[in-house]
Amino acid sequence: QKEVEQNSGPLSVPEGAIASLNCTYSDRVSQSFFWYRQYSGKSPELIMSIYSNGDKEDGRFTAQLNKASQYVSLLIRDSQPSDSATYLCAVIFSNNYGQNFVFGPGTRLSVLP
Amino acid sequence: SAVISQKPSRDICQRGTSLTIQCQVDSQVTMMFWYRQQPGQSLTLIATANQGSEATYESGFVIDKFPISRPNLTFSTLTVSNMSPEDSSIYLCSVGGGVEQYFGPGTRLTVT
Numbered sequence: 001q002k003e004v005e006q007n008s009g010p011l012s013v014p015e016g017a018i019a020s021l022n023c024t025y026s027d028r029v030s031q032s033f034f035w036y037r038q039y040s041g042k043s044p045e046l047i048m049s050i051y052s053n054g055d056k057e058d059g060r061f062t063a064q065l066n067k068a069s070q071y072v073s074l075l076i077r078d079s080q081p082s083d084s085a086t087y088l089c090a091v092i093f094s095n096n097y098g099q100n101f102v103f104g105p106g107t108r109l110s111v112l113p
Numbered sequence: 114s115a116v117i118s119q120k121p122s123r124d125i126c127q128r129g130t131s132l133t134i135q136c137q138v139d140s141q142v143t144m145m146f147w148y149r150q151q152p153g154q155s156l157t158l159i160a161t162a163n164q165g166s167e168a169t170y171e172s173g174f175v176i177d178k179f180p181i182s183r184p185n186l187t188f189s190t191l192t193v194s195n196m197s198p199e200d201s202s203i204y205l206c207s208v209g210g211g212v213e214q215y216f217g218p219g220t221r222l223t224v225t
Contacts, residue, residue, distance in 0.1 A: 032212050043203075043205055043218050043219045049212070051212075088155060088156070092212065100158060100171075101146075101158065102158075103157075105155045106155050
């Protein structure tokens with residue numbers, strides 16, 4: 001069973017702080033990892049993708065990947081109330097029929113003014 | 114990334130009826146997918162819509178309940194058949210851009 005796990009939250013951080021969102025996955029051979037942001041009532045929006053071990057930075061967002069530990073995280077620096085949303089971790093798993101996107105349950109982030 | 118539209122954006126349907134959801138993309142794409150997001154839940158893949166062949170369904174989803182069409186590289190439909198209140202969900206179309214996936218705005222379905 002291919003699984004992606006996240007803390008459901010809610011994770012509350014004060015405005016200006018760093019929000020840290022974590023994700024673990026079950027398949028050691030997975031190579032592609034994604035973070036989506038979903039505002040209430042809206043569809044998921046891709047904000048980061050990462051394929052290699054280490055850090056990948058894009059503005060206030062940093063994705064971190066550790067394949068040995070099967071762990072991927074998303075850091076949001078200088079958190080803003082507009083960052084309040086559910087953050088979904090997605091992993092591509094391979095099987096005999098091809099590749100599947102599997103989403104985690106999501107972590108609800110609340111940034112307090 | 115591609116611009117994706119879905120129709121209808123929302124609907125309220127009676128038990129036992131069927132609803133067809135349309136997904137239109139502004140460019141040709143190889144891979145199109147249909148997901149379901151039940152209230153308060155994450156996304157679950159229903160099927161991959163293949164152009165020119167039958168859709169590939171995930172475990173727990175069957176063609177009789179969720180027939181899919183993919184007549185060309187920019188359009189797909191998902192039908193939710195013989196609906197029950199348990200089918201009340203958001204249904205999302207997504208397209209593959211290489212490895213990544215991008216989502217349409219979704220269709221919010223309520224079955225009464």
